[in-house]
Amino acid sequence: MTHTRIAGVGMVKFSKPGQNEPYRVMAAKAIKLALSDAGIEYKYIQQAYASYIYGDSTCGQHALYEVGMTGIPVVNVNNNCSSGSTALYLARQAVEFGAVECALAFGFEEMQKGALGSHWDDRESPFDPMLNKLSEISTAPEGPLALRMFGQAGSAYIEKYNANPNIFGKVSVKTRSHAVNNPYSLFANKLTLDEVMGSPIIFPPYLTRFMACPPTCGAAAVVVCSPAFAKKHGLTNANVEIVAQSIATDIADTWTDPMKLIGSEMTAKAAKEVYELAGMGPEEAQVVELHDCFTPNEVITYEGLGLCDEGQAEQFICDNDNTYGGKFVVNPSGGLMSKGHPIGATGLAQCTELTWHLRGTAGKRQVEGARVALQHNLGLGGAAVVSMFRKV
Template sequence: MRSYIVGVGMTRFEKPETRDWQYWDMAKEAGTAALADASLAYRDIQQAVTGYCFQASTAGQRAVYELGLTGVPVYNVNNNCATGSTALMMARQFVEGGASDCVLALGFEKMARGSLGGGGADGGAGDFKTSPVARHYAVMAAAHGFEMTPPTAQIFGNAAREHMERYGTTEAQLAAVAAKNHRHSAGNPYAQFQAPYTVDEVLAAKPVHLPLTRLQCSPTSDGAAAAVVVSERFVERHDLGARAVEIAAQAMTTDTEASFASGTCVDAVGLPMSREAARQVYEASGTGPDDLDVIELHDCFSINELLTYEALGLCGEGESGPLAESGATTHGGRWVVNPSGGLISKGHPLGATGIAQAAELTWQLRGEAGARQVPGARTALAHNIGLGGAAVVTLLRR
C-alpha cells in the first residue's frame, strides 16, 4: 500500500525563550496548519505519533489534546536528533501496513539556551559509562582526548579534523557549506536566522571547536512541525490528489560495527549508517543520486553536510570539499541542498527537525516554496541523523 503526505505545517524556529509559549502551543500551531493544508479536521486522524527529546513522558498527549480530544492512540517517540523522521516513519508504517488510513506525525521541542551536550535530558556529556552515546565518545576520547568544549561540537569538530588530514579538505570548504545554507535561509520565513554570511565571515566567527566556528553549528531552537500521512484510498476518497506527495521509499539504520571499528570520529558520527540507509532507499525506489532534484540533509555541523554528500553518493569518498565549493549544491547547480537553510540556519529543535525537512520538501515538490523554490522539482530526499544512533533517509516523489 502506498503512503502520501497531504498536509504539512510548522512554526517558525526560534531561539529558546524568544517567545512566551509552551511546547503544546507550538504543537497546536504546527498541527493546525498541517490539518488546514490537507483540508482535514482532527477527527479524521486515526492515530498520532509525536516526537520530542526534552519534554516529559506523555508530552505527546498534552500536545495533541490542543488539537482535539478524540481518544485516538498517541505514541511518544524519542530518537535523539532523528526523532522527527522516526515519527514520520512510524506514521508511514501504520498507513502502509493497513492499520490506519490517516495518521498525524508531530514533532516539537522546547529547549534551553546554550550548547547542546552529548546525551541525556540534561544536555551534558554525562558519565561515559552510563551515557547512551558512551561508545561514540569513547572513540573520540581514544583518538583525540576530551576537551572542555561542547561535546557534540567536539566529536563533529574532530571528524572535520580527520577529514582534513585524510583528504585535504580545507576550512574554506567547510565554511562554504555554512555560507550556502545561511544564504538559502534568507528566503525562508520559518528560519531562526535569515541573515546571509560570506565564507570569510563564517571563518571569522567565534570558534566553538576548531575548525568549526559558531556559524557552522546548528543552534538550539524552539519549534514544531507536523505532517498528515494517508493511504492511497484516503487520497482518492477525499480528492486529495492535487496535494499529495508520495513517500516513495524510506529506511532507518542504526549503528553497526562499522561505526566503531575504524576508531574514527567520521564513522562514529554516523557516516556508515547514512550510507546504508541511502543504499536501501535507492534500491527500494529504483532511483539514484542523479535522479534527485532537491535534498534536505542533516547539517548539524558543516562537516556533517560534507560527510552526507559522500554517504548519499553525490560524490566520491573525500570529494565533498571541492563539491561544496563548486556550486553544485545550490540554486543553478546539480542539486539544491538545504534550500530551507538547513539546521545551521533554519534551526534545530530536535523533535521537529525531521518533520520540518519533510514539510520543506513537500512545499518544494508542490511548487509552493516561494523565493527558495527549486524549479521543476519532482524527486526529493530527506536525511536525518541522531547520535546513539539512528539515520533515516526518505525519498519523496510527485
C-alpha cells in the same frame, strides 16, 4: 501495499529559547496548519506519533489534546535528533501496511540556551561508549558532546582527504544565502566567507560559531494517508508520495574513525537501502534537505548520500553543485544552520520544506522542476533516517 501520500504539512517559525510559546501551543498550531493544508478534520486521524527529546512522558498527548481528544493511539518517539523523521517513518508504516488510512506525525521542542546537555546525569549515558572510542582513536580536546564529536569528525575529514578547511565555511555561506528567501528561517542575513572563518572558534582547530546550528524551539507536523483515502475525501494537496524510507543504526565494527562515529556509515547504509527500495539513485533528486547541525556533517553527508564520490566533497562544493544551478539544491530552507534545530520538530520541518518544493509552492526559494526529493535526518547514539519523496 501502495506508497503513502503526504496529505498535509505545517510548521511554526522557530524561535530562540526564551522567546517561544509553550510546546503544547506550538505543536497544536503546527498540527492545525497540517490538517488545514490536508483539508480534513482532526476526527479523521486514526493514529499519532509525537517526537521530542526534552520533556516528560506523554508530552505528545498533552500537546495533541489541545487539538482534540478522540481516544486514538498516541506514541511518543525519542530517537535523538532523528526523532521527527522516525515519527514520520512510523506513521508511514502504519498507513502503508494497512493498519490505518490516515495518521499524524508531529514534533516539538522547547530547548535551553547553550550547548546540548543531558538531563540524566545520575545514570549511564548512551554516549559514553562513543566518547570513550573517540578518545581511543583521536586526540580530540574535551568539550560538550556534540561539539567534540562533530568537530573532530570535521578535522578527520580534512586530514584524510587533504581538503581545505574553508569548505566548512563555504557551506555556511551557501546555506545562509538560501535562508534569505525563507520566511520561516530564524537567521536570514547573508554571511561572507571571511565572517564565517573569522568568527570565534568553538572547537579547535576548524569549527567556528557560524558553522554550528543554534538551539531553538518550535514545532512541525505532517499528515499522511493512503491514496484511497485521498481519493475518497478529495484531498487535492495529497500529490506527494513517500517512495521509500530507511532507518539505520550503528554497526560495532564501523566505529573506527570520528566520521563513522557521527553517522557516516549509518547514512550510507540507510541511503543504499532507500535507493534499492525506490529503484532510483540520488541523481534522480533535484532537492535535498540534510542534517547540517554542524557544517562538517553536511560535507560528510554529501558523500554518505552519494551526492558525490568519496573524498570529492571539496570539488562538489567548489563547483557549486550543492546550490541553485548545480546538480542538487541542498538545504534550500537554510537548513538547521539557519532555520534552527528544535530537535523533535526538525525531521518533520525538513519534510514540510520538501513537500512545498514538490508541490511548486516554495516561493522565492523554489527549486524549478522539482519532482524527486531526498531527506536525511541524523541522531547520535544512533539513528540515520533517509527518505525519498516524489511528486505524483
